[in-house]
Amino acid sequence: MDIKVNVRESSDDAYVVELGGEIDVYTSPKVKDAITELIDQGHYNLVINLEKVRYIDSTGLGVLIGGLKRVREHGGSVNLVCTNPQIKKIFDITGLVKIFGIYDDEAGAQKALA
Amino acid sequence: MDIKVNVRESSDDAYVVELGGEIDVYTSPKVKDAITELIDQGHYNLVINLEKVRYIDSTGLGVLIGGLKRVREHGGSVNLVCTNPQIKKIFDITGLVKIFGIYDDEAGAQKALA
Amino acid sequence: MPEPATGDKYFGTVDLRIPGKPEWVAVARLTIAAIANRLPFTVEEIEDLKLAIAEACTNAIQAGGGNGEPIDIRCETAADHLRIVVRDRGTKKPEPVPAGKATPVEGLGVFLIQALMDGVEHSFDAARGSELIMTKRVGS
Amino acid sequence: MPEPATGDKYFGTVDLRIPGKPEWVAVARLTIAAIANRLPFTVEEIEDLKLAIAEACTNAIQAGGGNGEPIDIRCETAADHLRIVVRDRGTKKPEPVPAGKATPVEGLGVFLIQALMDGVEHSFDAARGSELIMTKRVGS
Ligand SMILES: Nc1ncnc2c1ncn2[C@@H]1O[C@H](COP(=O)(O)OP(=O)(O)O)[C@@H](O)[C@H]1O
Ligand SMILES: Nc1ncnc2c1ncn2[C@@H]1O[C@H](COP(=O)(O)OP(=O)(O)O)[C@@H](O)[C@H]1O
16 A cells, blocks of 8 residues: 655656556545646646556546646647556556557657657 | 475485475464374474475464474474574564574574484 | 365355545455455456455445445355455445446446456445445456 | 545554454455554564464464354554454353463464564453454554
């Protein structure tokens, strides 16, 4: 029941939100806060790195979808980094794989933002 | 809730029982069976390697104590290999550290049998 | 206590009651994983079960209005399946999810439960609350 | 569901009922670990709690004659301690452990519980069975 949230500016004016641990109904508000803060500050190109996330449920997916909706209103986008097969599977079966750009590493996710 | 039991003859006519996993009320009968079989076959010098044991409770300790009692009747002995601090602590607080020889590696435990 | 000769060791009922608050859902998840671990489920199937129980608890918390009304979870095991019953005490009639909604945001939890489990039944009783019954077969 | 401003998130009661059989003790151990993980216990303290609950369950199984009578476990959490009540339905009067026995074989389970927990009370009722109440403080 731990979540780690680490936000950093990346080279090309995009921001990376690096998450670690478990994103569930208890921890997802912390993720939401971090993403909301970035968007409120006017950052609309986000990479959300899920490489160290062991678990995500619908509340976590809801936070990602909410973030995507908001940045799109400003012409921005959200790319995900995800390698965990269980988590990839969840993006697959929910069809979210068609809405998010999902990449195997941060470099790929950032390049695709541009 | 898994236990691994691996029995092998070591160089100097002693037997090594290598255990792995969790030794509790459910799994300790399997450990008891392995030790009993060796003793029934006339092997009274045993090294029990607990290096890969993550957990042991009083039923597991009871099996080790029972084995020690039986081999002692035949002039044999039981030496343990144990490095996990939590498990060492249990041998400490129960005073079993005074009854068993406890060693940091198999070589030490075997040498001390001779 | 000799071990029973048959597949008996797979059979059992475990009851768990947690407070209906977000911070307790992880306990349900880990307990389900421990129970599932007793059956020959794969690691992936156990992950599915953890997600399904979490979604059920999240719904139960929302149904209970987030004020911590307990959630009751019953797990019945057999050699080839795990049956989980989740009861909450939310007595406000839930609005049904529109069938076949295209954008999966609302209804995502129920959608996931249905995708990951082999059998799902939901019933609502205005006096007692909701009951969700989900079954997962080994090797499904 | 905003998080409560106080230390409220530590408070809660979790009930677990497992079959009184050896193969289910691991479920109690993992559930206790998940609950303890919510409080600021160290890894070592959590290991102590796992061992204590396992010993309590082992005793309850023996008290119940090994025929699977359920074991009821209640966990009450606060910011600074965890209180665990273990009830079995063994109605045969247990023989007391001789106090201060030198060789720790019989009585090892109870000895460990007492060594690892901060408060331990045991009561027996011929009609209902045994009740063991154990408390562990954070940082003890
Ligand atoms: N335990 C429950 N009690 C009452 N209604 C429920 C329960 N679980 C699910 N529902 C109904 O199913 C709907 C969809 O739930 P879910 O898929 O988790 O998505 P949402 O994110 O919209 O809550 C809920 O809005 C509610 O109407
Ligand atoms: N749940 C219980 N119900 C009845 N008696 C119990 C219970 N727990 C412990 N006891 C008593 O305490 C004694 C010591 O238990 P324990 O320390 O686990 O050692 P042992 O290995 O002898 O069972 C038991 O033999 C029994 O008399």
